[in-house]
Amino acid sequence: MSDQIHKSHSHSHNTEQNHSHWKSVLILSCVAPILLCVASLVISQQSPDNVDAQYRYFNEAASTYNSKFGKTIQQIIDEIQKHHEWLGVDWAEESDSENGESAAAEKKTVRLLDYACGTGLVSRALAPYITQSVGIDLTEGMVKEYNTAARNQGIPESEMVAVQGNLIDANDPSPPKLAGEEFYNFDIAAVGLGFHHFDDPALATRRLAERLKKGGVLFIVDFLPHQHFPADGEHGHKAAKTVTHMGFSQEEVKKMFEDAGVGSSFDYKTIGKGVVFEADGKQLSRTVFLAKGAKL
Numbered sequence: 001m002s003d004q005i006h007k008s009h010s011h012s013h014n015t016e017q018n019h020s021h022w023k024s025v026l027i028l029s030c031v032a033p034i035l036l037c038v039a040s041l042v043i044s045q046q047s048p049d050n051v052d053a054q055y056r057y058f059n060e061a062a063s064t065y066n067s068k069f070g071k072t073i074q075q076i077i078d079e080i081q082k083h084h085e086w087l088g089v090d091w092a093e094e095s096d097s098e099n100g101e102s103a104a105a106e107k108k109t110v111r112l113l114d115y116a117c118g119t120g121l122v123s124r125a126l127a128p129y130i131t132q133s134v135g136i137d138l139t140e141g142m143v144k145e146y147n148t149a150a151r152n153q154g155i156p157e158s159e160m161v162a163v164q165g166n167l168i169d170a171n172d173p174s175p176p177k178l179a180g181e182e183f184y185n186f187d188i189a190a191v192g193l194g195f196h197h198f199d200d201p202a203l204a205t206r207r208l209a210e211r212l213k214k215g216g217v218l219f220i221v222d223f224l225p226h227q228h229f230p231a232d233g234e235h236g237h238k239a240a241k242t243v244t245h246m247g248f249s250q251e252e253v254k255k256m257f258e259d260a261g262v263g264s265s266f267d268y269k270t271i272g273k274g275v276v277f278e279a280d281g282k283q284l285s286r287t288v289f290l291a292k293g294a295k296l
Helices: 002-010 016-025 048-068 070-082 121-125 140-152 201-210 233-240 250-259
Strands: 111-115 132-137 160-164 186-192 212-223 264-270 275-279 282-286 288-294
Touching: 048 140, 070 121, 070 212, 070 275, 070 288, 111 121, 111 201, 121 186, 132 140, 140 160, 186 201, 201 212, 201 250, 250 264, 250 288
Parallel strands: 111 132, 111 186, 132 160, 186 212
Antiparallel strands: 212 288, 264 288, 275 282
């Protein structure tokens, strides 16, 4: 699998046919939900019992995420796509191979690291604008859903693939399985609704910044500060155990980005109406923000 990633990193696969793969991905079949967003669960500084409970929950829930949260997921997909120019990445879009250029001409390579990728929320939102997405998640279940969706869309591993791993264990700064060059020098690294699950978001920011090329963009989607999620009912009780932060203010995110060396061109935007989703039969509302900064 790593060989396939490396092959894509070393060669452009930029024909119109390949680009059509990205377009087809927009048929939403496998992405992460809001309340129980797919996150790579941090294992450092937690009790083994709690880590095991979190792992089991997300791993077992992977196959039903998309059907439960489809409307909310689409809201986030739409917002990311509306703001793709705001992110400031030099995208590889369809127009690059048009306007009189040869159809066989190589398109620029744009690589995404989709961390805590889950079933692929960010990968699918940015699919029309990139040439490769590499997802990393802790659970086998989420990785399987991500890869199955990509293969079902006819997208090869060299263009979209997820692997199991953890970049933000405080006790393991350089996991051997994620040490290859194919896991570095990304144009953009993103976390879609995962930061509030991380024990140490500042550490996560630093570790992701290390994987970017100079000028690369770190992008996160998460919640503004809010009260605790309800913990009543089986669904709420299990989900509450996985949340370690009740959202982030602009000041908090800006400091994390600046301290990690990705504070250039920092911006933080609140999504207009926020999102509404259902948990245990109750309608809940959360305000979502987008934040981005470039590596100095």
